[in-house]
Each structure stands twice: as C-alpha cells, then as structure tokens.
Amino acid sequence: MAExxxxxxxEQPVFRTYVFYVAILSLKLLAMSVLTSIQRFKHSAFANxxxxxxxxxxxxxxxxxxxVRRAHLNxxxxxxxxxxVALIYLTxxxxxxxATMLIRLFTISRFIHSFVYAVVVLPQPSRALSFAxxxxxxxxxxxxxxxxxxx
Amino acid sequence: MAExxxxxxxEQPVFRTYVFYVAILSLKLLAMSVLTSIQRFKHSAFANxxxxxxxxxxxxxxxxxxxVRRAHLNxxxxxxxxxxVALIYLTxxxxxxxATMLIRLFTISRFIHSFVYAVVVLPQPSRALSFAxxxxxxxxxxxxxxxxxxx
Amino acid sequence: MAExxxxxxxEQPVFRTYVFYVAILSLKLLAMSVLTSIQRFKHSAFANxxxxxxxxxxxxxxxxxxxVRRAHLNxxxxxxxxxxVALIYLTxxxxxxxATMLIRLFTISRFIHSFVYAVVVLPQPSRALSFAxxxxxxxxxxxxxxxxxxx
Numbered sequence: 152m153a154e155x156x157x158x159x160x161x162e163q164p165v166f167r168t169y170v171f172y173v174a175i176l177s178l179k180l181l182a183m184s185v186l187t188s189i190q191r192f193k194h195s196a197f198a199n200x201x202x203x204x205x206x207x208x209x210x211x212x213x214x215x216x217x218x219v220r221r222a223h224l225n226x227x228x229x230x231x232x233x234x235x236v237a238l239i240y241l242t243x244x245x246x247x248x249x250a251t252m253l254i255r256l257f258t259i260s261r262f263i264h265s266f267v268y269a270v271v272v273l274p275q276p277s278r279a280l281s282f283a284x285x286x287x288x289x290x291x292x293x294x295x296x297x298x299x300x301x302x
Numbered sequence: 303m304a305e306x307x308x309x310x311x312x313e314q315p316v317f318r319t320y321v322f323y324v325a326i327l328s329l330k331l332l333a334m335s336v337l338t339s340i341q342r343f344k345h346s347a348f349a350n351x352x353x354x355x356x357x358x359x360x361x362x363x364x365x366x367x368x369x370v371r372r373a374h375l376n377x378x379x380x381x382x383x384x385x386x387v388a389l390i391y392l393t394x395x396x397x398x399x400x401a402t403m404l405i406r407l408f409t410i411s412r413f414i415h416s417f418v419y420a421v422v423v424l425p426q427p428s429r430a431l432s433f434a435x436x437x438x439x440x441x442x443x444x445x446x447x448x449x450x451x452x453x
Numbered sequence: 454m455a456e457x458x459x460x461x462x463x464e465q466p467v468f469r470t471y472v473f474y475v476a477i478l479s480l481k482l483l484a485m486s487v488l489t490s491i492q493r494f495k496h497s498a499f500a501n502x503x504x505x506x507x508x509x510x511x512x513x514x515x516x517x518x519x520x521v522r523r524a525h526l527n528x529x530x531x532x533x534x535x536x537x538v539a540l541i542y543l544t545x546x547x548x549x550x551x552a553t554m555l556i557r558l559f560t561i562s563r564f565i566h567s568f569v570y571a572v573v574v575l576p577q578p579s580r581a582l583s584f585a586x587x588x589x590x591x592x593x594x595x596x597x598x599x600x601x602x603x604x
Contacts, residue, residue, distance in 0.1 A: 177538045201575075232331050239325055293329050426503050
C-alpha cells in the first residue's frame, strides 16, 4: 500500500517538479557552507581559536566572510519556509503550469540573490529585486493556501 | 489516486488546522524581513555598503535593528522545527481537540513573543513566558512522538 | 481512508526510523536554546537590557555564549535541510539498510558536532570531521534524489 502513496504523489507532474527543485535548492544551501569556508581560509578569518591556532591563522571578522554568512542567513530565512509553503500550495490543486513556473522562478531568484550578494557584488536594486521575487512567490502561495483552507 | 491521498489528508480536521496555521506562521516569518527593513531605513543602519551608498546612508549597527533580527532568529530556531514535529505528532493519531489547541496556542505564543520582543518591548518575563509556551508545546509533541514510535 | 495513508507510511520500517530520528534531532535542536540560556546566566552575558536589568546583570558578549550560538546556527544550517532531503530520499525507494544507516549516522554526527563545539571543546579536526559526515550524507541523498527524479 505504501507504494500506492508514493506512486500517486510521484506520478503528479508538479510534485516531481517540486521534489526536484527542493533537492537543487538544498544543494545550493549546502554550497553556502563551502563558500563560507573558502572565504575564511582566503582571508584568514576564523571564528574559533581551535580553527586558527595550529596554522598561525587569526580569529577575526572579515567583511567578505560576513557577506557570505549574511547571504546564507537570508537563504535560511527564506528557503525552508518556501519548502513548506510550496508543499501546502500543491495540496490546493493549483494550475500545473502556474505552480511549475512559480517553483522554477523561486529557485532562479535565490541563485541570483546569492550570486549578486556574495559572489560578484552588484549594485542595488539587483539584490533587492531577486529577493522580492522569491519573497512574493512564497507570500502568494501562503495567502492562496490560507483562503483555500479557510473556505 | 493522488486525489485520494490529498482528500483523505484534507478531510482530517486536524490536518486542515495544521495546514492553515503553518501558512499563517509562514506569513508571520516573512513579515519579520519587512520589519527588519523598516527599522534599517528608520535608523539608517544598513549591513552592506551597496545598500547605504547611493543614499548617503550609513553601514552601522543599530540596537532597534538587532532586536528585530534577534526576534527573527528566534523564530527560525523554533518555527520550522514546530512545522516538522507537529506533522509527526499528527501521524500518531492524537486527540483532535488537544492537537488543535496545541497548534493554536503555539501560533499565538509566537506572535506574542515577536510583539513583546521587537514591536512594543515589554519587561520580562513576558518574552520568556511566550517563548516557553511554544518551546514546551514542541517538546511535548516530540517526546510524545518518540514514545509512540518507540513502542 | 486517512488511516490507510498513515498506516502504510507507518508500516514502512525506514519511515518509522526517519520519524523517530527527526523527533530526536528536534529535541536536540530545542536543547541548544537551553544550553545558550545556561551559558548566558553562568557568564552574565545577556543580549537585551530587559533580561539583564532587574538582576544587575550585564548586556555583553561572552565567547562561551557565542560558541553555543554558533553551534546552534550550524544546526539550523544543516538539520532542517536534512529533514526535507531525507524525506525526499525515502520516496526514491532506497535500500532499507543503507537508508537506516545514513539517518542514524547523520544523527550521531550532529550530536558529536555540538559536543566538541560547545560542551567539551576538542581540537580540530574533530568538529570538521563530524560536520563533514552529516554534510556529505545530506549531499549524497540530494544528488541521488535529483538523478532519480531526472531520469
């Protein structure tokens, strides 16, 4: 019987899209840790004495490290909520095309956000816009779901 | 067949309650980002030179901004775990009334927490109490689920 | 019908393992808040005037408090993603033994990580190794799921 549950969900085109992009966004989130480590070694800016000690490196704060950490925190503030909200939104039977596009657009907007924040720093409003796209997609899905379950 | 899965879950009164409050709490989490931005502009305290630069604003740390950010971080430390733990708790067939009340109480406690932390700062133990209510609800659900699945 | 959905998922041995360890890891995450509070009182280092005020305590930054907070943040960066990625991985019908071992190993690695980071500080690479184990398990599950759903 378990297989029926899995198959039915898997057979849904939007659910497959959802799962695929959730996995992609999870790898993106994992990549932020590596990006932070690279910046820590590059600028010799470590958070703990035991990391810096044996190599005569320093415990200090570096703006390039903090920038990646802020991008990472922004991801943590937005991506896990999207995972939950998008799944709820899928249970409201949304139009397949719209749901697929929103999931893809959210994913792209988060990649652009991290890129212009922490890889190649671009002037505003590039970061504000990429943030807003992901933000309003999550908000739209949440508001839609609330009305669906309220009625 | 997919519709059966959705319908069965949707037909459950507690599941509908769960989904509804998860969407509400997600919007609340999203609102924290806006609250931070408002404080940043109000006190002209930005985290990045590209945000402050063109408007002659400052990159600095302001206690009112940090307060909202601490409230936001506290939400991130508690709300996503609740989403996961409450869903697991629902699979243990808890009493409908109890489960509904716990989910509602958790939601209210998190709204009060943010309000007394970052909107109108109230003396302790108002924040400690609102934190404790949400904290022990999540803990109760987790411990209950562990015993259910262990036996 | 709802009961069929629950029963079928519950009857799966790996799903029960997953739910059990998710509840354990959630309690572990909740414990980090208590650990932070203990350090704040021990070193009299509070983040807000309303916490410190009435007891003549100080608002300051203490390295022991910050260490627990960094361990907590590292948990937030890794554990919620694991919850999502592991669930997706389970829908790909992985070998029962492998999936069970990966979930257990991830749980153990996160407990060791927090222990050597914030309870008894051990020299590197103890923290780096425990981090890497959890990190690569999540990464392995995500990559595996992407290939499964892509094909």
